[in-house]
Structures are given as C-alpha cells and as structure tokens.
Amino acid sequence: MLKQTLIEAAQAGAAEIVRFFNKEFQVSNKEGVNNLVTEADHASEKAILSVINSAFPDHQVLAEETGEIIQDSEYKWIIDPIDGTVNFAHGIPLNCVSIAIEKNKEIIFGAVYNPHLHEFFLAEKGAGATLNDKPIRVSEQTETKKACLVTGFPYTYINMPNGPLEIFERFIRKGVPVRRLGSAAIDLCWVACGRFDGFYEHKLEPWDSAAGYLIVEEAGGKVTDFNGDKFSVYQHRVLATNGKIHEEMRRVINGRELQ
Secondary structure (H helix, E strand, O other), rough: OOOHHHHHHHHHHHHHHHHHHHOOOOOOOEOOOOEEEEEEHHHHHHHHHHHHHOOOOOOOEEOOOEEEEEEOOOOOEEEEEEEEEHHHOOOOOOOOEEEEEEEEEEEEEEEEEEEOOEEEEEEEEOEEEEOOEEEOOOOOOOHHHHOEEEOOOOOOOOOOOHHHHHHHHHHHOOOOOOOOOOOHHHHHHHHHOOOOEEEEEEEOEEEHHHHHHHHHHOOOEEEEEOOOOOOOOOOOOEEEEEOHHHHHHHHHHHHOOOO
C-alpha cells in the first residue's frame, strides 16, 4: 500500500509538471537570487498531497512549498514537487518529482520521476533500486581522475572558506569533468545508475536529497556528509559516490589537491 501510493503520488505530481511545461505560468521568487517557485510547483504538490491524504490522512508531511504537517504518526512523506524549478521555468527538461517516505526517522522508500525523459527511479530499503522497473547499480570507476562528477551551487552564496567554487576549481584544474544539471534529485539518481561516479553539494534541504539518497545506497553506492559521517537528510552537505572513489573525493572536498 505504501509503495503503490508513493508511485501514484509521483505520477500525479509529474502529470502537473507535464501539463504546465513550456506553457505560460506564474513565477515568483523566494528568499535568495533565482530561488524560484512556479504555479506548477504548487499544482504538483497539491496533486501529490491529494493522493497521500486519500490513502494515509494521518501521516506526517514535509513538503517544500506547504511546509511541515506534524501528526501523531511514525511515517513522514518528504516531498519536492519540482526539483529543478529553474530548469522547469526555462523549458529545460531536467526536472522531476522527488518523494521519500520516512519511518521512525529512517528513509524506507524513495521515488524520483522525470516525466520528460520517462525515467522513474524507485528504491525500497533493503530491496534495491530500479529505473523503470529494471535494477540499477553504481559504476565501477576506481579513480577520481577518470571519473565523471556532478555538483550544484547554492542559490544564496555563503562566503565560506573551501566553498563550492574552490572545490569545483580543484577538480577541473586536474581535468576531471564536473557537470551541473540543476536538479540534485536527478544528480543522485544518475550516480545510482552509473552515469556519474560521484556527486557533492554544500546546501541541500531534506526534500532535495531524501529520495535520491536512498536510491544511491540501494544501488550499492555510499552517501555521507563531507566528514565521512553517516548522512542525514536534515543536514545540508552531501557526498554520494559509487563507494570506490568516496574517500579520495572527500579529501579533495576538504582541502587537499587531487593527486
């Protein structure tokens, strides 16, 4: 019942994405530069919540636009109605619905659906990860120098030492390809299916990472914070890899040059 509702909720949100894509819609800005929210974000979230509430009206919710709905339940749905809103607003088909289910503070299901590419990623704790119902695995790359990486930059820049641009420069000066797709959920899923070997980002929210985090782990990858500690969706920094280049990437992220 949980899994089927998750799938239906992701499909409902994706239907709204498709309905609005490359059409005229209202766009507003949240706090920070280019932190957009569109009419489609709200429509997608409304459709997702309608499916969830019909099946599990007593479950908790943490959604990007609605916020947190606290109830007396061990289950929480963590929802990003459109991950990659800037892409969506500019007609770039790299955006998706991202939904995770948390039980007693542990992510047990994750779904990421990009309807433009017809790619539905799904994971269940302990049961593996799939893309369009076919099992996926992370890559076998063992050298960061030969890896293809992906990252994202915060909308609101924090003038911190060892920030996003410094780390980006550290990799690309060694000739490592580092992409920037504009959707953390897709980035994580593409690590999970082996298209990328590693992903890092400084400032993600729970709805950005919750589903993709489980999908990477269930595909055989490794996800931690920048210190190498167990990842929590409620902290901002994430490093997700195939596991084989994890420690080398972590050293570079923490200030060392790639050898």
